[in-house]
Amino acid sequence: xxxxxxxxxxxxxxxxxxxxxxxxxxxxxVFAVCYILGFGFMALMVRTCxxxxxxxxxxxxxISIGVAGRIGFFWFPVSNDVYRYVWEGFIQNQGxxxxxxxxxxxxxxGLIQGDMATIWQQINHKDFSAAYPxxxxxxxRALSAISSSPILxxxxxxxxxxxxxxxxxLIVQRRKIPPAHLFWYVANPLVLVYVAGEAHxxxxxxxxxxxxxxxxxxxKPVMGFLAMGMxxxxxxxxxxxxxxxxxxxxxxxxxxxxLAGIAFIPFMHDPEAVFRTLFLFGSRMHYNDGLAEILRxxxxxxxxxVLCLILLSxxxxxYLFVHDTLRSVYLALGALLLCLPTLHSWYLLLMAPLMVIxxxxxxxxxxxxxxxxxxxxxxxxxxxxxxENKWLKLIEYIPFYGLLIYDTLKxxxxxxxxxxxxxxxxxxxxxxxxxxxxVEAAIQSVHSEPEVAEIIVVDGGSRDATCERARQAxxxxxxxxxxxxxxxxxxxxxxxxDVLLVLHADTALAAGGIKRMLQALAxxxxxAGGAFEMRFTGDSLGLRAVACLNNWRARxxxxxxxxQGQFFRRDALNMMGGFPDMMLMEDVELSLRLKQxxxxxxxxxxxxxxxxxxxxxxxxxxxxxxLTLFTRYLFERRMHGAAxxxxxxxxxxxxxxxxxxx
Numbered sequence: 001x002x003x004x005x006x007x008x009x010x011x012x013x014x015x016x017x018x019x020x021x022x023x024x025x026x027x028x029x030v031f032a033v034c035y036i037l038g039f040g041f042m043a044l045m046v047r048t049c050x051x052x053x054x055x056x057x058x059x060x061x062x063i064s065i066g067v068a069g070r071i072g073f074f075w076f077p078v079s080n081d082v083y084r085y086v087w088e089g090f091i092q093n094q095g096x097x098x099x100x101x102x103x104x105x106x107x108x109x110g111l112i113q114g115d116m117a118t119i120w121q122q123i124n125h126k127d128f129s130a131a132y133p134x135x136x137x138x139x140x141r142a143l144s145a146i147s148s149s150p151i152l153x154x155x156x157x158x159x160x161x162x163x164x165x166x167x168x169x170l171i172v173q174r175r176k177i178p179p180a181h182l183f184w185y186v187a188n189p190l191v192l193v194y195v196a197g198e199a200h201x202x203x204x205x206x207x208x209x210x211x212x213x214x215x216x217x218x219x220k221p222v223m224g225f226l227a228m229g230m231x232x233x234x235x236x237x238x239x240x241x242x243x244x245x246x247x248x249x250x251x252x253x254x255x256x257x258x259l260a261g262i263a264f265i266p267f268m269h270d271p272e273a274v275f276r277t278l279f280l281f282g283s284r285m286h287y288n289d290g291l292a293e294i295l296r297x298x299x300x301x302x303x304x305x306v307l308c309l310i311l312l313s314x315x316x317x318x319y320l321f322v323h324d325t326l327r328s329v330y331l332a333l334g335a336l337l338l339c340l341p342t343l344h345s346w347y348l349l350l351m352a353p354l355m356v357i358x359x360x361x362x363x364x365x366x367x368x369x370x371x372x373x374x375x376x377x378x379x380x381x382x383x384x385x386x387x388e389n390k391w392l393k394l395i396e397y398i399p400f401y402g403l404l405i406y407d408t409l410k411x412x413x414x415x416x417x418x419x420x421x422x423x424x425x426x427x428x429x430x431x432x433x434x435x436x437x438x439v440e441a442a443i444q445s446v447h448s449e450p451e452v453a454e455i456i457v458v459d460g461g462s463r464d465a466t467c468e469r470a471r472q473a474x475x476x477x478x479x480x481x482x483x484x485x486x487x488x489x490x491x492x493x494x495x496x497x498d499v500l501l502v503l504h505a506d507t508a509l510a511a512g513g514i515k516r517m518l519q520a521l522a523x524x525x526x527x528a529g530g531a532f533e534m535r536f537t538g539d540s541l542g543l544r545a546v547a548c549l550n551n552w553r554a555r556x557x558x559x560x561x562x563x564q565g566q567f568f569r570r571d572a573l574n575m576m577g578g579f580p581d582m583m584l585m586e587d588v589e590l591s592l593r594l595k596q597x598x599x600x601x602x603x604x605x606x607x608x609x610x611x612x613x614x615x616x617x618x619x620x621x622x623x624x625x626x627l628t629l630f631t632r633y634l635f636e637r638r639m640h641g642a643a644x645x646x647x648x649x650x651x652x653x654x655x656x657x658x659x660x661x662x
Contacts, residue, residue: 001050003044003048004048004050007041007044007045008041008045008065010037010041011038011041011042011045011065011069011187012065012069014034014037014038014041015034015038015069015073015189015192016072017030017034018031018034018035018038018072018189018192018193019073019075019076019192019197020072020075021034022073022077022197023076023077023377023381024193024377024378024381025374025377025378025379025380025381025382026381028374028375028377028378031374032371032374034189035189035193035368035371036368036371038187038189038192039188039364039367039368041187042183042184042187042188042189045180045183045187046180046183046184046359047180049061049179049180049183051178054179055169055173055179058179058180058182059169059179059182062165062179062182062183062186063162063165063169065186065187066165066186066187067162069187069192069196070158070161070192070196073192073193073196073197074154074196076193076196076197076198077197077198078150078153078154078197078198078199079194079198079199079200079346080123080124081124081198081200081201082150082198082199083119083120083122083123083150084103084123084124085143085150085153085201086119086140086143086144086148086149086153087103087116087119087120088130088132088137088140089137089140089141089142089144089145090111090116090119090144090148091108091111092137092140092141092144093141093144093145094111096108097267097270097273098129098130099129099130099137099267099270099273099274099276099277100270101129102126102127102128102129103120103123103126104126115148116148119148119150124386128280129276129277130277131277131278131281132201132235133232133233133234133236133263134233134263134264134266134267134274135204135230135234135260135263136201136233136234136235137263137267138263138266143156150199154196154199157199157200157201157203157204158196160203160204160206160207161191161195161196161207163207163211164185164203164206164207164210164353165186167210167211167213167214167353168182168185168210168353168356169182170214171210171213171214171217171356171357172356174214174218175326175357177356177357181355181356181357181359182356184352184355184356184359184364185352185353185356188352188367189368190345190346190348190352190367190368190370191349191352194345194346194349195346195349198346200346200349201235202235202346202347202350204234205234205235205237205238205350206231206349206350206352208227208228208230208231208234208238209227209228209238209241209350209353211223211224211227212224212225212226212227212228212230212231212241213326213329215227216228216245216250216325217325221253221256222252222253224253225245225250225253225254225255225256225257226256226259226260228241228242228245228257229257229258229259229261230260233260233263233264236278237333237336237337237347237350238350240315240332240333240335240336241329241332241333242257243315243319243332244318244319244325244328244329244332245329246639247638247639247640247641248639249640281342282341283304285341285342286341286342287342287344287388288342288344288345288370288373288388288396289341289343289393290338290396290397290400290401291307291310291338291339292307292339293390293393295307304341307339307341308339310339311335311339314335315332315335317557318331318332318335319332319638320631320634320635320638321557321558321559321634323595323638324595324596326354327358329354330351330357330358333351333354334351334363337350337351345367345370348363348366348367351363352367360404360407361403362400362404362407363400365399365400366396366400369395369396369399369400370396372393372395372396373392373396375389375392376389418526418575418597419525419526420521420525420527420528420569420571420572421498421525421571422525423498423499423518423521423522424451424498424518425451425452425453425496425497425498425499426449426451426452426453426497426500426501426514426518427452427453427454427455427491427495427496427497427500427501428446428452428455428456428501428503429456429488429491429492429495429500429501429503430442430443430455430456430457430458430470430475430491430502430504430505431458431460431484431487431488431502431504431505432457432459432462432466432470432487432505433459433460433461433462433466433482434462434463434464434466435462435466435505435506436462436464436466436468436469438505438506438610439457439466439469439470439473439505440469440470440472440473441508442506442507442508443455443470443473443474443475444473444508445503445508445509445510446501446503446509446513447473447474449509449513449514449515451514451515451518452497452514453495453496453497454476454494454495455474455475455476456475456476456478456491456494456495457470457475457476457478458478458479458480458487458488458490458491459477459478459479459487460479460480460481460483460487461479461482466505476494478490478491478494483582483583483584483586483650484562484583484584484586485579485580485581485582485583485584485586485589486581486583488502488579488586489581492573492579495570497570498569498571499517499518499521499529499567499568499569499570500567500568500569500570501514501517501565501566501567502562502566502567502587503607504562504609506563506609506610506612506613507563507565507607507608507609507610508607508608509532509565509606509607510605510606510607510608513532513565513603513606513607516603516604516605517530517532517603520601520603521569521601524598526597526598527597527598527599527600528568528569528572528575528576528594528596528597528598528600529566529567529568529572529590529594529600529601530554530560530566530567530568530594530600530601530602530603531554531560531565531566531567531600531601531602531603532564532565532602532603532606532607533554533603533604533605533606534551534563534564534565534607534608534609535547535607535608535609536609536610536614537608537609537610538611538614538615540619542619542623543611543619546614550564551602554591554600554602555602558594558595558600559588559595560587560591560600561587561588562586562587563609564606564609565607566587566591568590568594572594572597575596575597576593576594576596576597577593577642580593580642582645582649583649583650584650584653585633585645585649588630589637592637629649629652629653633645633649
C-alpha cells in the first residue's frame with residue numbers, strides 16, 4: 001500500500017514536470033526524462049496496486065489520479081493540428097467546404113483576419129484541403145460556432161478521453177480483468193501528452209471504438225454497431241475492426257452502422273473531394289514507418305501494393321484463426337498500424353486503451369520509444385523544418401519487433417491471467433472404430449509412462465477385434481456414441497487425471513512425451529492445453545510438407561488437429577464450455593476453446609501418425625478435402641459461433657455416415 005501511494009505520488013509529480021516542459025522540442029532533455037520515468041511509474045503502479053481492492057475502489061483511485069495528472073496538461077501547448085481543426089470548423093460556418101478548399105486558397109483570404117489570422121499562421125500543410133472524416137468535421141464546426149479558442153478543442157478531447165476510461169472500467173468489470181490494468185491507459189504518458197496536452201482527435205475514434213466493443217460484448221449490438229460506425233467516421237482506421245465484430249447472431253444490428261453515414265450527406269455534392277487529400281497523404285507521404293520503409297527499399301514504387309497485400313493477409317489470418325472478438329480487433333488494429341506508411345506517435349492512441357485488456361511489452365515499448373523521434377521535433381521547434389531521421393527508427397522498431405517475437409515464442413505477458421494448479425497425472429482417452437491393427441501400438445506408446453493414471457478406449461461400434469486387443473493391452477474399454485467428439489465426451493466421465501490427453505488409434509506418442517507435456521504445463525500455468533509436434537510414418541516429400549504445415553499451424557496459430565495428440569487441463573474443462581460434442585471438427589473447436597486462455601502449447605518431438613489415410617485416399621484429394629472443410633469450418637464458426645455450425649462435416653469427410661475407421 002505504501003509503495004503504491006509513493007509511486008502514484010511520483011507519477012503525479014513527474015507528470016506535472018512533464019506538462020511544464022512542452023512543447024517537446026523546447027526542453028527535450030527534461031521532456032525525455034520525464035516521459036520515460038512516467039512509463040516506469042505506470043508499470044510500478046500496476047504492480048503495487050492492492051489486489052484486495054474492489055473494482056469500484058480501484059476505479060475511483062484510477063480516475064482521481066488520472067484527472068489530477070491531466071489537469072497539469074491544460075496549459076501544455078496544443079499541436080499544430082488543432083489550429084487546422086479550428087480553421088476547418090470556422091470556414092464551414094462561413095459556408096465553405098473544407099474538402100474542396102485548402103487553407104491557402106485565395107477565396108479564403110478575406111477570412112484571415114483578427115484571431116483567425118493567428119490561427120491560420122499555425123496551420124501546417126496549408127496547400128492541402130481537409131482529410132479528416134466527416135463526423136469530425138461536424139464536431140469542428142460545432143465547436144468553432146461556440147469559440148475559436150484551441151482550449152475548447154482541448155477540453156473536448158479530454159472529455160472523450162474520460163469517456164474512454166468509462167468504457168474501459170465497464171470492460172474490466174465484465175471480463176474480470178485485474179482492475180489495476182486500468183493504469184496501463186489512465187497513467188500512460190503517451191495519452192497525457194497527445195490528448196490532454198496536444199489534443200489530437202484520435203481519441204474520439206478510440207472512445208467510440210471502446211464503447212462499441214463494450215456494447216457488442218454485452219449483447220447490445222445496435223448500440224455497438226452505431227458506436228462502431230461513429231468510430232469509423234471519426235477516423236477511418238476503425239473500419240479495420242468492423243469485420244471482426246460482425247456475426248450472424250447480431251445481423252439485425254448491422255444497419256446501425258450506416259446511421260453514422262449520415263455525416264457524409266452535407267458533403268455528397270462532391271464525394272470525391274472527401275477522400276482526395278486522404279489518398280494523397282496515404283500514397284505519397286511517409287513518416288516513422290518500419291515495415292513500409294523496408295518495402296520501399298526492396299520494391300520501390302511498388303511498395304504500397306505489396307504493403308496492402310501483406311496487411312490483407314494478416315487480417316485474413318486473424319479473421320480465420322482468432323475468434324475472440326476483442327483479441328481479434330486488437331490484433332487487426334495492431335497489424336494496420338504496423339503497415340501504415342505514416343505512424344505519428346498519436347496514432348498509437350488507438351492501441352493504448354487495448355493495453356488494459358491485452359498488456360503487451362512490445363506495444364508499451366513502442367509507445368515509450370516514440371521519444372526517439374524527439375530530435376525531429378527539436379529541429380522543427382527551432383527551425384520550422386520537419387525532417388525525418390530514418391536512423392532513429394532503429395531505436396523504435398528493432399527492440400519492438402524483438403519483444404513481439406520473443407513474447408510470442410515465450411508466451412510472456414506483462415501480467416499473468418488465470419493461473420491453473422500444478423498437474424500431477426494424465427488420463428489418456430482414445431476414440432476408436434475398427435482399429436484392431438493399430439490400437440495396441442497406440443496404447444503401448446503411453447502405457448509405460450509413470451504419469452499416466454489410466455488409458456480409456458472408447459469404441460464407436462467396431463466390427464473387428466478392436467475392443468479385445470485394447471483390453472489385452474490393459475486399457476479400460478467402454479462403448480460410446482459414434483463420432484470422435486461424443487466418444488471423447490463419454491471417456492471424460494471415467495477419467496480421473498489432472499490432464500486429459502486425446503490420442504488417436506493411428507498415433508503413437510514418443511517416449512517421454514507425457515513428462516515433457518506436464519513440464520510445459522507447469523512452466524506455463526495460465527495455459528489450458530495444447531498439442532504435440534507430429535510426423536508421418538511415411539517419408540515422402542508430400543507427407544513431410546503436410547506435417548510441416550500442421551506443426552506450423554499448431555505452433556503459431558494455436559489450432560491443432562486430433563492426430564497431433566491434443567491435451568487439456570481438467571480444471572479448464574468447465575471454464576471453456578466442456579469438450580465439444582461434435583462428430584468431426586471437435587479438434588479444431590477444442591483448439592479455439594483452449595485459445596480463450598492463451599495460445600496453446602506446442603510440444604516438440606511428439607507423435608508419429610500413420611500415413612494410411614493419405615495412401616488410401618490419394619495425397620491431392622485428401623489435402624484438398626482437409627483444407628476446404630477446415631477453412632469452411634473457420635468461416636462458419638466466425639459468423640455463426642460454435643452452436644451454429646452445420647453437422648454434415650462427418651459425412652463430407654468420410655463420404656458416408658458410417659466410415660470404416662476414424
